Amino acid sequence: MTVHLVGAGPGDVELLTLKAARLLAAADAVVVDRLVGPEILDLISPGAERYDVGKTPGRPGPTQGQINDLIVALGQRLDTVVRLKGGDPYIFGRGIEEADACRAAAIDVEVVPGITSAIAGPAAAGISVTERHVSSGCCIVTAHQDPKSDTTNWQALADSGLTVVVLMGARRAVSIAATLMAAGRPAATPSAVITNAARDGETVWAGRLDQLGVEPVASPSILVIGPVAARAVATGEFDPTVLDGLRDRHLASQ
Ligand SMILES: C[S@@+](CC[C@H](N)C(=O)[O-])C[C@H]1O[C@@H](n2cnc3c(N)ncnc32)[C@H](O)[C@@H]1O
Structure with missing residues (x-):
């Protein structure tokens, strides 16, 4: 019982x-x-x-x-x-x-309790979501909040300087990046995407905030945005230079 x-x-x-x-x-x-x-x-x-x-x-x-x-x-x-x-x-x-x-x-x-993907996912990519002298904390947010009850203040999040860890954000990566940049996070902010963390098919994408989500993000994925993501070790053949100009076109088509 x-x-x-x-x-x-x-x-x-x-x-x-x-x-x-x-x-x-x-x-x-x-x-x-x-x-x-x-x-x-x-x-x-x-x-x-x-x-x-x-x-x-x-x-x-x-x-x-x-x-x-x-x-x-x-x-x-x-x-x-x-x-x-x-x-x-x-x-x-x-x-x-x-x-x-x-x-x-x-x-x-x-x-x-279990080990959350919000911490274990970044760790699998070499990222510590808090790091002395780099980030004094992290915020774990959902990209899937019911719009009627969305309590996320993205402006405050951008201003905080804390590491942003986004769950359920695979399909909203581009708009999240746009929202954070509009709120003042620099386009060059290190960012990472960890897909299938700690399971078969794990992949890591590493790049800048203005490149986040231009390549389709598979589910399940964790987005990490902030200077700590500079430690991410990408897997695969990703070449960031191929993205020049792609992001703006992608946003314009949405
Ligand atoms: C409904 S939430 C549940 C989160 C879960 N309770 C946790 O603590 O990890 C589901 C989301 O968690 C993330 N997620 C869970 N497991 C994951 C994994 N192994 N790799 C990448 N993302 C994962 C993805 O963002 C996914 O969309």
């Missing part, structure tokens, strides 16, 4: 916590997100009920209300329910809404 909200980390099974692995092996039911890797799913007890509630961008999936109802129903019926979420359950994971739904139904909740 406990629902465990468990962070699965960014993808690499070795970045899972010991507690998460123990709970997966003991679970009566596991409710799984899209960004959880196959090696982690292999740790689930063979006898456990398994529910895939992954939301794929642009495709219909279960609503958050339906996911909440499922978790509550499982929590009322079974002893050990694991709600397994990518990264950390409380970083853009809607974990708090699921915890609220369980508590409202008098079901015990335990939160098991």
Whole structure:
């Protein structure tokens, strides 16, 4: 009769916590997100009920209300329910809404933090999101906030000088770069994109803010904007000089 909200980390099974692995092996039911890797799913007890509630961008999936109802129903019926979420359950994971739904139904909740992609992704590219004498802090923001409740003050973010880490920004990289430059961040600000961090197919793009997103950004990706991103080690054959003039044309076509 406990629902465990468990962070699965960014993808690499070795970045899972010991507690998460123990709970997966003991679970009566596991409710799984899209960004959880196959090696982690292999740790689930063979006898456990398994529910895939992954939301794929642009495709219909279960609503958050339906996911909440499922978790509550499982929590009322079974002893050990694991709600397994990518990264950390409380970083853009809607974990708090699921915890609220369980508590409202008098079901015990335990939160098991995971390593968030917002920190592990940059680290995989050689970036420390805070760095003494370079950046005294970082802001983790979503590019996918409901426009009706968007609380992000991009001007304040640009003025702060802090490292900006953007999740769910693959399709909005160009407009985020434009917004930050309009707010005063220099066009030459070091920037990086880490795609599939700590999982198969990991790639790193490194360049300037005015080049960010000109090459299509695949999902899932993390955008890092700020001087700390100068340490990013790009992978692949990217040649920034091919972008001369492309960005303006790309923006004009939007
Ligand atoms: C709904 S948010 C969930 C974030 C998650 N709770 C965390 O702490 O990492 C999903 C977004 O996280 C980022 N993300 C998660 N895992 C990632 C990975 N392995 N590589 C790159 N980006 C990732 C992407 O920006 C993706 O669109």
